[in-house]
Ligand SMILES: Nc1ncnc2c1ncn2[C@@H]1O[C@H](COP(=O)(O)OP(=O)(O)OP(=O)(O)O)[C@@H](O)[C@H]1O
């Protein structure tokens with residue numbers, strides 16, 4: 001499903017070069033729930049960004065769902081993301097000027113060939129599934145952190161992607177909300193068969209997933 | 223719809239910078255439209271000058287001979303030689319291009335000083351005066367030099383004190399003239415048609431002071447599809463014919479581009495120079511460019527700072543599949559709405575200002591030759607505002623928006639989504 005070969009990422013600023021990823025080789029199978037752990041600054045987010053086509057590697061090959069993606073044009077990458085990959089962030093990143101329904105609809109807005117009524121139906125279905133039907137018209141500022149993350153998960157779900165990338169999805173939540181979000185992710189993995197890659201600092205959460213990849217200084221150590 | 227929501231959101235969340243952006247746009251539209259509207263007042267079509275776009279004016283001739291040079295109004299014979307029977311001219315009027323003051327009374331007791339224009343019959347066809355009573359004089363009356371006069375409504379009221387003067391005789395400089403008709407007062411800013419009375423007139427020998435100079439000016443009404451430039455070409459050709467014939471006498475007419483359109487006429491010039499509409503246009507466009515670019519630079523700074531706060535939003539949109547061009551068009555669309563709000567406020571302010579206060583700052587007429595009434599006159603709403611003005615304002619808004627938003631939006635669309643989301647770029 002996800003295949004990285006010899007991936008390297010160097011950040012160049014005026015003064016310094018940072019080797020954020022060095023020779024990363026990684027296979028993740030379809031339907032796997034993988035967690036990535038490691039100390040701060042070791043390159044976890046960088047890896048997730050590269051898998052999610054949000055950033056390009058400095059070297060190496062990336063194959064996602066059998067397609068080589070690192071050399072696609074910007075528009076083709078955007079389209080690929082739109083159909084196949086979605087994201088859950090630590091700080092939710094809902095758009096503050098849009099209400100819950102509009103935030104959730106975002107991936108469908110950027111997808112060609114979906115009618116407004118279709119869009120509305122799918123948004124309502126997803127929000128129903130996540131128990132947010134009564135919050136349709138609320139703005140993000142009017143929701144709790146846990147609700148925000150559920151809205152973000154609804155947004156990650158609405159386009160029916162095969163891959164979900166979650167960067168410390170429970171990092172900003174209390175443990176009760178965190179558990180709830182983990183439950184949700186597990187359900188999306190087991191019930192829907194979606195492939196999930198999650199960065200976490202929580203040992204217990206990591207152990208509940210299929211596999212733990214440990215990172216240190218831009219390398220996989222186990 | 224979503225553009226509108228975004229703007230409401232910003233007004234709520236970041237009121238200061240959003241209102242400053244709107245106010246800045248309003249101010250620049252105000253300045254732009256003040257210049258444009260005041261320029262437009264001189265060429266806008268409004269009764270009795272409804273056909274301004276089709277009217278051309280030839281008030282002067284410039285002659286050079288052994289004795290020197292002279293320029294000014296034309297001898298009637300020369301005027302006919304140069305302007306009669308041109309293709310594409312539907313009507314031609316020979317008038318005296320200067321106004322005079324006359325002492326007028328109904329009964330020889332109540333004397334009034336009135337501005338007089340000397341005109342012929344065609345004058346009343348070219349300009350669409352609104353006759354309250356009576357009718358224009360006919361060409362046969364003009365040719366027979368019948369003493370006839372048409373009064374403005376307010377002159378008639380002044381002289382008649384409530385009596386209907388149509389058909390009555392009044393004294394103009396002690397000579398009896400019959401009142402042929404009464405017209406509604408033209409607006410004082412319409413200097414080609416405004417007067418207090420109009421007398422039937424055709425040039426006689428007493429006012430011809432050379433074979434070329436006299437007291438006649440020409441007004442031409444073009445046929446609907448005629449081209450002003452081809453009229454000019456024909457007149458210039460006639461100048462050349464005249465000069466070829468007069469070469470033996472060492473006499474020469476100097477061509478300055480007549481007849482002139484209204485636009486050309488507004489560029490102040492004397493009887494012996496050509497209106498330089500080319501450099502006037504360049505100056506005008508430069509002026510507009512400065513008025514557009516300076517505020518646009520300011521606005522683009524504000525757009526940039528508003529967009530900085532939305533970098534992570536842009537990153538998220540990119541993550542979920544928005545292409546760069548989609549981001550650009552969204553940002554430009556949102557900002558166009560903002561520009562439009564400011565622009566409409568600025569336009570409204572400009573119309574109100576020009577309607578009520580412009581005469582404190584702007585002289586629409588040549589103050590040296592104008593009456594107090596003309597000098598104090600302000601344009602009417604109809605002269606200032608039209609759909610054309612609205613679309614010009616819309617166009618200015620559009621350009622302003624492209625200049626002020628284009629580059630910030632383009633830059634915002636280029637940020638790396640990963641960095642935008644993590645906030646490393648802000
Ligand atoms: N845009 C960037 N420009 C320069 N250096 C960067 C950039 N992004 C990340 N880095 C550097 O790359 C390295 C890896 O960063 P990354 O964000 O992937 O770490 P992380 O493992 O996600 O850390 P954390 O657990 O704190 O989120 C760090 O040294 C970081 O400083």
Ligand SMILES: [Mg+2]
Nearest residue numbers: 044045046167
């Ligand atoms: Mg990280």
